[in-house]
Amino acid sequence: MSKSDDLLTSTTAIVPGIEELTGEASAVKLRTRLNLGERMVGPVAGVACLVVILILLTSGSYLSTIFEDILIFAIAAMGIDFLGGFGGLITLGQAGFLGVGAYGVAIAEEHGFTAWAAIGISVAVLLGLAALTGVVAVRVSGITFVIVTLAIGQIFWGLTYQWTSLTSGDNGISLLSAPSIGPWSLSNTMPLWVTTFIVFVVIMGLLLLMVRSPFGLSLRGMKNNEPRLRALGYRTGIQRYIGYVIASFVAGLAGILYIFSNHLVSPASLTFSQDGFLVLMVIMGGLGTIWGPVIGAVIVVMFQQEVSTYISRWETVMGIVFIAAVIFTPGGIADLLRKGQLVVHRLIVTMRHDGGSPLAVATASADGLGGAARSLDSDGPKGSPPQSTGDRPTTDETAGRVQQ
Amino acid sequence: MSTTSTTEPTAGAPALDRRPPALELDKLTCRFGELTAVGNVSLTVPEGSRFGIIGPNGAGKTTLFNLLSGELRPTSGTVALFGKDVSKLSPPQRVQLGLGRTFQVVRVFNMLTVRENLTLALSGLSRSKLQLFRPWRTYRAQQARAEELAASFGLGDRLELIAGELSHGELRELEVMLALATEPKVLLLDEPAAGLSPAERVDILALLSRLSKELTVVMIEHDMQVLRSAVDWVAVLDHGELVTQGPTLEVQRHPAVRELYLGSAAHQGGEHDGASA
Incomplete structure (x- = not known):
């Protein structure tokens, strides 16, 4: 000093x-x-990502799988950041909605729908479930909100596990077909890749836009001082509801991409530890930035996929890294x-x-x-x-x- | 109520106009368990009046404000805003009907800039507050209004500062600005001059005197000097009950008030000069 x-x-x-x-x-x-x-940080990071991606695109499919995972989990994590970093409401139900998106497609295809129809059905189910559970979730705030969203996520997990006639239980469901427009089919590496990247960029752009909108400002106001916001004429329940539906929907979209990338969805994708990883991405990357969780996703997925091949106790290592990150840079990377x-x-x-x-x-x-x-x-x-x-x-x- | 010397509460405005009063409290009561914070208070605040509420600490003044703004629900009794019963409405619903308030302990968005604070307040009653895909900075008319408002309070050069970095006096002004930005018809001010230096107090008084004459102002205030220049009618609360009400000067001379108010003031070293008026 x-x-x-x-x-x-x-x-x-x-x-x-x-x-x-x-x-x-x-x-x-x-x-x-x-x-x-500061405004330049986002675009610069974006361009850097793009360059890395282009390099990797020319290399093997293993790396491209890692990058798909990064983008998919980054999308879900950005949803958490939108609601948590700006509205002050951390949701632990994100993995549940990711599962809903993935299961929605897989189950619809199993019942004879085409891939495109299955996506439509999945989106509709997602919106319906987000709208429905939102009614319960937004009645509470703070730590209670965290617990309620966790409960909602765990209900989805329980359903996938036990409603075996629909979900095949523990075995999960495999993808039957991927959508295609002419020769552009999501069953091929390159198109899937590019599609995932485009969806990622669009969602990131929309979230960044929303954060700067009057609604985004009201979310920040809610995080800062909710009673005052109410005294200015805001019915903050509506704010919370819209934020929750957006975050859940974003997670579901990530889930739809997930099934096309992973070809299989099982209850393991909806477990509590998945929620933990997503929140980890947000906190490590930087709460309240939208682009921060992308960096968090890179780190966490790298640990899951790369470090785990060298160190069997990779989760312990990641825990230590996480604690170090929280101590030395509470605002994230x-x-x-x-x-x-x-x-x-x-x-x-x-x-x-x-x-x-x-x-x-x-x-x-x-x-x-x-x-x-x-x-x-x-x-x-x-x-x-x-x-x-x-x-x-x-x-x-x-x-x-x-x-x- | 028994000791009330002047019972006609419409002295502020001429009785000819048949419009309903800005605020009408009917036997308003609020109990917390055994404690009666506000008991059986009936008051009429005519439109356009400047209405003061005084009383010793713990008299229930802020509880009364919370009942008016909707932060608390009354145990019994009603609050009517321009003749409409609002007792069951939430704070944001009452704001929609034209009720604005400030808080005794400054409550601004201290992590946001002054401009963001004002923008939030200005869009509180507009439909644009749920707009998702257009940056709030591009609402030109609204931004111009925010700049105008800040300039009129002498905070024009503070717009980009984080509100938490403002001085206490500036925070008080921002607090009033936020309430005014919602364009209220009735403004509730909870100790607007609390903790201010004499110079800042003069500023806030000047500011209050510039408010539109049509605006109804209800003010909790301890400072007799502020009250004398800012309000023309005063209601006195003690232990949650209405002791008396009347024109400011008369209430000041009221024996019960002198005992209540100046008694406590004398213990604090006679800072309040009500008796010498």
């Missing part, structure tokens, strides 16, 4: 411009710049990236103000790191701001708070 203060004082002494930089006007300027920078970006940003600003003096750059970056480390324990009382002007929020505080 005091060390970074010292560093800052020295920076101020060395770099004449930095004083002016932290003044009233430039504080605002810095904020908007950071905002813009998304938050870590944001802080890294801040350090880089400061470096650039300092270089610009000093014509690139190596000493100034070094101290500035050290201060940036110190600031990032300090704001890790941001739940505690804020220390004295490192900048000389004390009445404005410090830049690292600002970075932590802007645009969740």
Whole structure:
């Protein structure tokens, strides 16, 4: 703490411009710049994903299966993030709806429907069940909501396990046929791949749009202060209901893709540990970002598929990684990236103000790191701001708070 | 009720107009187990009046407000808003009917920016609040209204700040702004000047005096100075019951009020100067 203060004082002494930089006007300027920078994180991550995908597309089908899994679970996890990260309602029923989507297709095909009709039936069943269970789920909030959604998910799991005439119980149901348009059939690797990716991008785009809509803002308001929102004329039950139906529906869509990728669905896909993995993806990746859970999905699926081939107790390792992540970066990897970006940003600003003096750059970056480390324990009382002007929020505080 | 010296409660507005009063409380009672927080309170608040509610701590003032805004349901008795019984309606439903309120302990969205706070308040009564596929920032008219509102309260340069970083006085102003953004016909203010510095108190008084004359304002306030300049009719509560009501100056001189109110004020070191008026 005091060390970074010292560093800052020295920076101020060395770099004449930095004083002016932290003044009233430039504080605002810095904020908007950071905002813009942050907005770039999503697209950059998206492009990076795309490049990796294109490389992998040309390689074997094993890797493409991993990437299908990542995308499918990322879709379901983004649904959790939408409702949890913005509305403050964590759902543990997501795997249940993923199962409904997958079983919906498989059961309909088993009863003689074509693949396209089966998808339609599955979507209808999904919407119906989400709408129905939503009536129960949104009557409660907080921890009770978590438990109720868990119960709903477990009811679906119980049904798949015990309603053997419909679901074949423990054995699960195999996919009979995949939909196709002309030569473009989801039973082939490449089309399935591209379709999954397109659905993923569309859902991510829609969720990002919804987060910025008046409805998304009201979700954030609900998370922040629900009684106040009610006192402004919002019937928050409706907000919660719509959010729940959207999250559940998104999970179901992931389930429909899942059956075409996996060719088999069994009660194992609906178990509580599946819910746990999904929530893990969201928390590791970064709650309240939409794109964070995608990174979480990459990590968790890699553990499941890759690490497990080398270490039989991979779940223990993942548990340790998870605990470390929660301790060292409570905001998830998304938050870590944001802080890294801040350090880089400061470096650039300092270089610009000093014509690139190596000493100034070094101290500035050290201060940036110190600031990032300090704001890790941001739940505690804020220390004295490192900048000389004390009445404005410090830049690292600002970075932590802007645009969740 | 027995000690009431002035019993005609319509002094604020001329009695000629036959429109129903803005608020009418009929034998409103709220019990928590054995405790009667509000007992048998009947009040009439005429449209356009400036109505003050005073009483010592624990007199049931905030409970009464919660009954009016719908946060609490009465054990018995009714609340009517412009002649319509709203006793069974939820807070958001009452907001739809034109009832806005602020809270004694500031309740704003402290994780959101001032602009986001105001946008939430402004879209509370519009259909756009359930719009899913259009960014809220693109609602130009609404954003212009938010900017105008913030500017009128001197917070025009604070729009992009996180509300949690505002000063206490600014938070109080934001609190009032949020309530006003829902365009209420009746505004309930729960101690709008609590914890403010003298300068900020002057600001908030100026702000209250600028409110539209058609707006009905009901205000809980301890500060006699604020009351004298902001309201023209005062009701006094003690132990959940209505002690008396009347024009501000008369109530101040009322012996029961002096004993109740100034007695407690004297213990606190005579900060309240009601008697010297």
